[in-house]
Amino acid sequence: MRWTQTLIPTLREAPAEAEIVSHQLLLRAGLVRKLAGGVYSFLPLGLRALRKVECIVREEMDRAGAIEVLLPALQPPEIWQQSGRYEAARQVLYKVYDSARREWVLSPTAEEVITLLVAAEIQSYRQLPRNFYQISVKFRDEIRPRFGLMRAREFIMKDAYSFDVSDEAAQQSYQRMYDAYARIFARCGLRTFAVEADTGVIGGSLSHEFMVPAETGENEVAYCEACGYAANLEKAVSAVAGGCSESPVVESPALERFPTPGVQTIADLAAEPYSVPPERQIKTLVYMVESRPWIVLLRGDDALNEAKLAARLGTTTFRPATAEEIEQWLRARPGSLGAVRSALRDTTVPVWADERLRGATDMTTGANEDGFHFRHVDVTRDLRVDQWGDLRLVRAGEPCIRCGESLRLRRAIEVGHVFKLGTKYSEKLGASFIDESGVRRPCVMGCYGIGVTRTLQAVIEQSHDADGIIWPVSVAPYEVCVTLLQSSPTGQVRETAERLYRELVEAGIEVILDDRDERPGVKFKDADLIGFPFRVTVGEKSLARGQIEIKRRAGGTPEAVSVDEAGARVAAYVREARRG
RNA sequence: CGGAGCGUAGCUCAGCUUGGUAGAGCACCAGCUUUGGGAGCUGGCUGUCGCAGGUUCAAAUCCUGUCGCUCCGACCA
Numbered sequence: 077m078r079w080t081q082t083l084i085p086t087l088r089e090a091p092a093e094a095e096i097v098s099h100q101l102l103l104r105a106g107l108v109r110k111l112a113g114g115v116y117s118f119l120p121l122g123l124r125a126l127r128k129v130e131c132i133v134r135e136e137m138d139r140a141g142a143i144e145v146l147l148p149a150l151q152p153p154e155i156w157q158q159s160g161r162y163e164a165a166r167q168v169l170y171k172v173y174d175s176a177r178r179e180w181v182l183s184p185t186a187e188e189v190i191t192l193l194v195a196a197e198i199q200s201y202r203q204l205p206r207n208f209y210q211i212s213v214k215f216r217d218e219i220r221p222r223f224g225l226m227r228a229r230e231f232i233m234k235d236a237y238s239f240d241v242s243d244e245a246a247q248q249s250y251q252r253m254y255d256a257y258a259r260i261f262a263r264c265g266l267r268t269f270a271v272e273a274d275t276g277v278i279g280g281s282l283s284h285e286f287m288v289p290a291e292t293g294e295n296e297v298a299y300c301e302a303c304g305y306a307a308n309l310e311k312a313v314s315a316v317a318g319g320c321s322e323s324p325v326v327e328s329p330a331l332e333r334f335p336t337p338g339v340q341t342i343a344d345l346a347a348e349p350y351s352v353p354p355e356r357q358i359k360t361l362v363y364m365v366e367s368r369p370w371i372v373l374l375r376g377d378d379a380l381n382e383a384k385l386a387a388r389l390g391t392t393t394f395r396p397a398t399a400e401e402i403e404q405w406l407r408a409r410p411g412s413l414g415a416v417r418s419a420l421r422d423t424t425v426p427v428w429a430d431e432r433l434r435g436a437t438d439m440t441t442g443a444n445e446d447g448f449h450f451r452h453v454d455v456t457r458d459l460r461v462d463q464w465g466d467l468r469l470v471r472a473g474e475p476c477i478r479c480g481e482s483l484r485l486r487r488a489i490e491v492g493h494v495f496k497l498g499t500k501y502s503e504k505l506g507a508s509f510i511d512e513s514g515v516r517r518p519c520v521m522g523c524y525g526i527g528v529t530r531t532l533q534a535v536i537e538q539s540h541d542a543d544g545i546i547w548p549v550s551v552a553p554y555e556v557c558v559t560l561l562q563s564s565p566t567g568q569v570r571e572t573a574e575r576l577y578r579e580l581v582e583a584g585i586e587v588i589l590d591d592r593d594e595r596p597g598v599k600f601k602d603a604d605l606i607g608f609p610f611r612v613t614v615g616e617k618s619l620a621r622g623q624i625e626i627k628r629r630a631g632g633t634p635e636a637v638s639v640d641e642a643g644a645r646v647a648a649y650v651r652e653a654r655r656g
Numbered sequence: 657c658g659g660a661g662c663g664u665a666g667c668u669c670a671g672c673u674u675g676g677u678a679g680a681g682c683a684c685c686a687g688c689u690u691u692g693g694g695a696g697c698u699g700g701c702u703g704u705c706g707c708a709g710g711u712u713c714a715a716a717u718c719c720u721g722u723c724g725c726u727c728c729g730a731c732c733a
Contacts, residue, residue, distance in 0.1 A: 085666090087668095087683095088667075088668090088683080088694065089668050090667090090668085091667070091668085092662085092667090092669090093725065093726065094726095095726070112724090112725095113724080184732090185733090214733075216732070218732075219731055219732090220727095220729090220730090220731085222727085226733095232733095233733055234733090235733085295732095382730080392730095491733070492733075493733065526733065527732090527733030529733085530733055531733085559692095561692060563691075594691095595692095595694075595695065596691065596692045597691090597693040597694050597695080598693085598694050599692095599693085600692075601693065601694045602694085604693090613692075617692060625692090
């Protein structure tokens with residue numbers, strides 16, 4: 077490709093709309109342009125890089141035995157009602173209406189479509205296992221699109237769905253995808269790590285996310301360097317979660333109500349004159365769960381993990397109660413709330429408590445009357461608790477659940493997610509088969525997503541410097557840029573560059589010839605900004621010595637080689653780099 | 657949806673407080689010079705000041721509404 081014949085609108089400055097470096101570089105390098113918030117056009121260079129990622133995904137999915145299909149983006153809402161997800165997914169579903177005012181939804185994912193297809197077309201265990209995948213545009217009405225391609229309304233996703241005859245077989249399918257994912261991201265030049273993940277609205281029993289460590293990531297991950305335990309913070313547990321070891325195992329003195337005028341927060345009660353340390357307080361939260369109040373108890377210094385609460389509740393439609401609602405149900409305002417039996421007027425409100433409070437003694441909590449608290453609270457003796465569970469957010473430095481070493485926290489970008497789904501969808505949508513003994517059984521499913529456009533941006537986020545992108549050869553829009561340093565349309569420099577360009581093209585190298593009438597500085601800056609893995613400079617100065625310069629974007633000193641061997645040398649370097 | 661901020665040339669931004677002929681740099685076009693790290697000089701082009709309404713002799717500037725964008729929180733590949 078010749079630079080003058082394509083469209084590469086590089087930008088000297090970053091547009092104000094781009095906050096994180098990968099988003100800025102996507103725009104500055106002329107890879108994408110925004111049409112609207114979370115909606116992007118791919119320009120020639122961006123599309124080439126995107127196709128490279130897609131190609132890697134396709135090769136590895138095929139290698140893992142998955143088969144490619146293409147499912148409709150336009151879906152009837154009825155199938156979402158059939159799976160029972162219409163309500164849960166409604167916030168992310170784009171709805172469109174045809175001329176007959178009939179409603180359609182734009183596909184954010186395809187569990188329903190593929191499961192119905194399998195229900196119709198697969199009847200026998202002989203046709204299993206199968207794993208179907210597609211690479212297609214997905215639509216999600218994101219609450220807040222941001223960071224360019226990272227969280228877009230419209231994005232490209234690879235989604236795969238496996239169907240197996242048994243749980244054991246499904247486990248193998250899951251593992252095959254897990255392994256394929258590790259290969260895919262490695263081939264994209266990404267350093268990723270897998271973490272245990274929450275299953276969210278999709279549901280299922282086992283799940284891992286593939287994470288790219290990055291400060292700008294939207295996920296927080298807890299991990300242990302000693303044993304390799306790693307989990308999304310939504311899911312993470314630590315060794316402190318199981319008890320309240322700090323509490324002395326003594327019998328609490330009798331419950332005592334005492335005045336606490338003006339106390340609103342844990343910190344207020346921890347201050348003079350009360351001086352109750354947060355770990356000796358009980359935090360009482362009130363949530364409205366599908367318009368019903370729900371009390372959640374935690375130790376004063378712990379924070380609620382809403383994902384864990386959602387998992388236990390089996391719904392995501394809950395929110396913190398307003399001060400008015402709290403007053404209505406508990407007759408006190410936030411600041412003096414508690415679940416001491418004698419102070420709970422309404423016994424129909426469920427009380428859930430974090431495991432860490434189990435057996436705790438001599439605690440302090442609100443009395444459900446403004447300006448009063450109880451001290452010497454014995455959780456077992458005095459509190460009403462309907463259900464115990466792990467509800468707290470893990471903090472850095474807590475002991476690892478597996479090995480006891482100190483847990484660390486870091487931010488990361490989620491680029492892939494694998495789920496073991498079980499039979500949730502196959503039962504609802506009728507994907508079943510007849511087994512060897514003639515019994516009809518539901519398929520055991522798994523589903524597996526890769527954010528293809530997000531992966532592309534994650535590569536940039538992870539691989540750049542002050543000058544621009546540093547593409548791994550595997551996803552670079554072009555492997556080599558031949559930089560021609562002469563403006564005149566004829567002459568030895570030009571002829572040499574043209575000859576080298578043709579030689580590389582014929583050698584099967586993906587090469588772009590910078591034939592623009594621009595100053596050298598401009599060409600160098602653009603080549604660095606876009607990040608071609610190899611830059612080959614043909615200019616008067618080195619050519620006078622019969623040489624051409626080869627420079628790697630990733631670093632190292634430029635190498636001068638003779639004109640005659642330049643082509644073969646560059647091609648050899650590229651082939652070596654392709655092998656990784 | 658809640659909180660914060662911003663909408664002025666293709667891009668980055670000034671001008672708004674205190675109303676009075678819409679600006680700079682980069683980019684773009686022409687010419688001359690320059691040619692190994694975002695050149696110099698000369699000349700030129702570029703705007704419904706996000707949109708609508710209001711106040712005023714007069715609005716980019718003040719007021720109201722609205723739309724869009726960005727950031728923080730809840731959702732996710």
